Amino acid sequence: MDQLPVLIVGAGPTGLAMACNLVRYGVKFRIVESASTPSIYSRAIGIQPRTLEYFHDLGVSDQLIAEGRKIYVVNGYVEGEKAFQLVTHTLERFSTQFPFLLSVPQSKTEKILEEKLNSFGIKVERGVSFETVEEREGLKVRLRLSDGKEELIDPIYLIACDGAHSQVRKSLNIEFKGHQDPHLFLLADLSLDWKYSDDAVHFFLGKKGTFGFIPLPGSKLFRFVSPLNVNESNLEPSFDLLKRVLKERGFWDKITINNVEWLSPFTVQYRSTLCFRNGNIFFLGDAAHIHSPVGGQGMNLGIQDAANLSWKLAIVLQNYGRKELLESYNWERRPIAQKVLRGTEVATNIVAIKFILFRWFRNAALRLIGKFRAFSVAITGRVSQLKHSYRESYVSYNYQIPFIKGWYSFRSAPIGGDRMPDTGSLRLKNDEKIYYLNSILKEPTHHLLIFLGQNFIDEIPEEYYQLVSNLKYYYGTLIIPHLVVPFGQFPFPHSWKRSVIYDPEQRMHIKFGASTPCLYLIRPDKHISFRSHPVDEEALFRYLDQIFY
Ligand SMILES: Cc1cc2nc3c(=O)[nH]c(=O)nc-3n(C[C@H](O)[C@H](O)[C@H](O)COP(=O)(O)OP(=O)(O)OC[C@H]3O[C@@H](n4cnc5c(N)ncnc54)[C@H](O)[C@@H]3O)c2cc1C
Known part of the structure; x- marks a missing residue:
């Protein structure tokens, strides 16, 4: 029997994007996923313009746009007054078809990608868990099938898209270097009534804390996000905590919450592997890097990792490309991930400042610089990921x-x-x-x-x-x-x-x-x-x- 060219472990957004890319390039692969059913949680909701460009190539951007919500404006309020506005039309300077942020629950993004894969006759092998990999005369991978039986396979390449707790990483004893952030976030998907526009993101920075509402597809649906204050961090995530957070920040009487669809705490960590490649094993997405959700970068980075690696893998497997090309995956993607890790850490620290005096300084500074167009241009440009470049790469x-x-x-x-x-x-x-x-x-x-x-x-x-x-x-x-x-x-x-x-x-x-x-x-x-x-x-x-x- 022919050797399997590629095994993808994990069918989150990164693994599914990798699979859809490999189909385009005509590479044979298997994709295994330990969960027996697709995830129903919304988790990452922001699809950045650069990711939409990749999704356009995969033929899923139209459907995502039809089912998502385009966001062109982010309003910032400092102590109740509007202090700045970020507008995404400034992204047109990059020449893009997608000068906006698209809000779509991660579960829907995954569903659309999986349906695309199915349309090519390829199925995610659900209920199949990766257990170990050994490198001796090639790769020896042990899988646990849904009926409990073991399967041993020897793919040429192993693509680890198995998330932050990557078993592939653990099996190879690869360190996930970094640290945990002291900030804990509360995330919730809410249906609500209020006086603010339903089409924009609204961020509120006050003396008592920071919080934001990001529109979700559907009428009056929003993702609420707030870093918790010290006295809130050890409380059970629940509707009562949400109420307390909104009351503490003086916003409870400004909205009517009709329904809480999902609520979750989010512990922030900044970690990455020292190298995104280990011989014929590659790490992508959360298996390679994790960071704060501020700026909505995480899922997007993983999807872009897949776009970077897939074509290189294809031409090497098809014997057209030089093997050294594969090394450029790590050289190109790791610096970008490091930059995003640093950038989101700075942004998170600014958003979640704990000391009242520092909050006052931050708010005063935002009132001042928020008036300049350059502020909007700089932030939207950075968050959109359209500026990501491989200038330092030896293949440029x-x-x-x-x-x-x-x-x-x-x-x-x-x-x-x-x-x-x-x-x-x-x-x-x-x-x-x-x-x-x-x-x-x-x-x-x-x-x-x-x-x-x-x-x-x-x-x-x-x-x-x-x-x-x-x-x-x-x-x-x-x-x-x-x-x-x-x-x-x-x-x-x-x-x-x-x-x-x-x-x-x-x-x-x-x-x-x-x-x-x-x-x-x-x-x-x-x-x-x-x-x-x-x-x-x-x-x-x-x-x-x-x-x-
Ligand atoms: C509560 C929450 C909220 C978030 N909010 C945001 C946000 O607002 N913005 C943002 O950008 N990011 C956010 N994130 C992060 C975002 O969800 C991740 O960056 C994204 O899911 C990474 O995708 P991935 O495919 O790399 O990993 P994952 O989505 O973790 O997918 C990994 C897949 O691998 C499977 N798997 C694991 N182990 C094995 C194994 N041994 N064998 C086979 N399969 C396996 C898992 O079941 C899973 O399906 C959030 C995350 C959480 C938890």
């Missing part, structure tokens, strides 16, 4: 010759490792249909964008024909070339047979700094892997040689 490369024509605009554009801007107003043929770039580059492979440059009027250079013919010869369908032209239709005859992206408003040219001809190579996870100015076939092939066989 920039080739440019300084001081030649067009150099300055190219220099100011996104560079190797950055997320690909998802520019809009693009056309594919001489029709009226408008596309976003992400929708054009839908094949799960590398894409080469060959920009003609903004002022192009000549004919297509012969070297571009040669470039695409060489690409086809050496890399077949692994890299799809697209000619990006700065007009709505060709003003001259041509014999270009490959994909053409028409950019009549030149938005894409401007965003990519392509005032003169240049190349951008886009990875399957829609990060820029290589770019060159001017167009340099030799530099491109040197780069490709490091990635592919």
Whole structure:
């Protein structure tokens, strides 16, 4: 029997996202989950714009948006008065189809992902628990099946998506380094009546404590979240505690709670493994990193871990990609997780300040800086995860010759490792249909964008024909070339047979700094892997040689 290429342990959002990605890349796998039924708890509710872009690639973003709630505004009140407003339309500067936060209970996100997986004829093996893994001449994994029997398998790769208490991690004696935070949060999903808008997040910072309400899909449904004060932390989580918390913060008489759908304490920990890879075993999501829920980053990070690793695993398993590429998963994702851990710890400490005097300083500072647009721009940009970049990665490369024509605009554009801007107003043929770039580059492979440059009027250079013919010869369908032209239709005859992206408003040219001809190579996870100015076939092939066989 053929060896199983990949075993995924855990069917939370990370494991399911990994599975859906591997289906796209044509990789065979099994996914096992110890729980016999799907989770019904709402837990993480915020889907960030960057995750929605990945969900778009997986074909689930439309359904999530239909079943979720778009949030464009976060209102901040300091001691009862509105002090700041964060607006997500500022995210449009990143060129994204999704300039908003989507609120969806985690149980629904998981359900939609699992249904997607089922639509490919793949089932999560429920009631099957991972027990141990040993590394001797490959991986030897012991599973406990739902009928109590044991199964021994030897997958080539093991993907640990089994959450914060990861049994894979424990089985390998891998340390989950970090610390527990002194703050305890109370979370509750409530149906309520009040005078505030149902479409925005509302955060209240007072002398007696901080709390927030985040809209959930449905009418007048909200997630309540509040760090507990010292005198509240050891009380049983219950409706009485919720009432006490709201009373203490002077808000009990401002709302009518119709129903409490779910209520849970949340102990904050900041932990991560020292390396997200151990030989042929990879750690993703909460199995690799956990942190505070402030900012709604946790679930999103795991889903993005899956997007990063899956394409690398696919091309290595299919014998096109160099094995060293797999090491870049740890090099790229761990610094991002560390940054999120640090950022959420700072944010949590600010939100949950215990000392009255410090609260007073915080509130005064927020009243002051909250007035500036830059405050909204900085916070929404960071939380959206659209700025996550792999610039330091050894698989990100920039080739440019300084001081030649067009150099300055190219220099100011996104560079190797950055997320690909998802520019809009693009056309594919001489029709009226408008596309976003992400929708054009839908094949799960590398894409080469060959920009003609903004002022192009000549004919297509012969070297571009040669470039695409060489690409086809050496890399077949692994890299799809697209000619990006700065007009709505060709003003001259041509014999270009490959994909053409028409950019009549030149938005894409401007965003990519392509005032003169240049190349951008886009990875399957829609990060820029290589770019060159001017167009340099030799530099491109040197780069490709490091990635592919
Ligand atoms: C009460 C609560 C509220 C939260 N609120 C937020 C929030 O507001 N925002 C946010 O971003 N994050 C929040 N989180 C965190 C968020 O839920 C996690 O970051 C997210 O679930 C991580 O997904 P995951 O798939 O990596 O891990 P998990 O969701 O933990 O999934 C792991 C899966 O592995 C399975 N498993 C475990 N062990 C085994 C085994 N031995 N064999 C087989 N399967 C196994 C588990 O049953 C589970 O289904 C919250 C978490 C909790 C508990």
